[in-house]
Amino acid sequence: MSLAENRDYASSVPNDLESFWVPFTPNRAFKKRPRFVTRAKGMNYYTPDGRAIMDGSAGMWCTNAGHNRDSIVAAIQQSAAEIDYAPPFQFAHPKSFELASRIAALAPGDLDHVFFTNSGSEAVDTALKIALAYHHAKGQSSRTRLIGRERGYHGVGFGGISVGGIVRASR
Ligand SMILES: Cc1ncc(COP(=O)(O)O)c(C=O)c1O
Numbered sequence: 096m097s098l099a100e101n102r103d104y105a106s107s108v109p110n111d112l113e114s115f116w117v118p119f120t121p122n123r124a125f126k127k128r129p130r131f132v133t134r135a136k137g138m139n140y141y142t143p144d145g146r147a148i149m150d151g152s153a154g155m156w157c158t159n160a161g162h163n164r165d166s167i168v169a170a171i172q173q174s175a176a177e178i179d180y181a182p183p184f185q186f187a188h189p190k191s192f193e194l195a196s197r198i199a200a201l202a203p204g205d206l207d208h209v210f211f212t213n214s215g216s217e218a219v220d221t222a223l224k225i226a227l228a229y230h231h232a233k234g235q236s237s238r239t240r241l242i243g244r245e246r247g248y249h250g251v252g253f254g255g256i257s258v259g260g261i262v263r264a265s266r
Pocket of ligand 1: 155156213214215216217219248249250251255
């Protein structure tokens with residue numbers, strides 16, 4: 096199948112909401128009454144019919160500078176046009192070092208090193224591994240217990256789940 100045929104085929108498949116498994120959401124209830132947002136600007140999301148919904152939690156705590164800011168959109172566009180992906184194993188992009196230095200300069204005390212991840216889940220799993228490795232390096236390798244709290248959310252990796260306390264959503 097050519098790319099064009101493939102595109103035609105994909106757009107002819109009816110969108111019956113079945114294929115996408117919505118995370119941490121009662122799927123049957125959601126699909127009976129879906130809540131879509133299709134646009135965002137500043138502190139608001141917008142529904143397909145143009146209704147504004149104030150985004151009080153900044154996405155999932157990740158759009159704190161506001162949605163769709165012109166300067167951020169321009170920086171993303173410029174970056175993707177220059178190099179869309181740089182392999183981080185055995186190679187690097189100079190901007191990773193620049194950003195790490197800037198974060199280390201902002202961070203207090205002796206927080207001088209930065210490890211980048213793609214998500215909170217990855218960050219939490221990495222932090223748990225660092226905690227275990229820290230005690231191991233100090234000769235206390237029996238210290239392996241990780242303590243979580245009820246209703247805590249630490250992402251979807253096995254490490255994060257093991258210290259998380261989210262119960263099953265009601266249907
Ligand atoms: C404390 C905490 N840990 C982990 C995560 C998981 O982040 P992500 O959804 O990017 O994997 C979140 C996300 O909200 C979080 O608030």
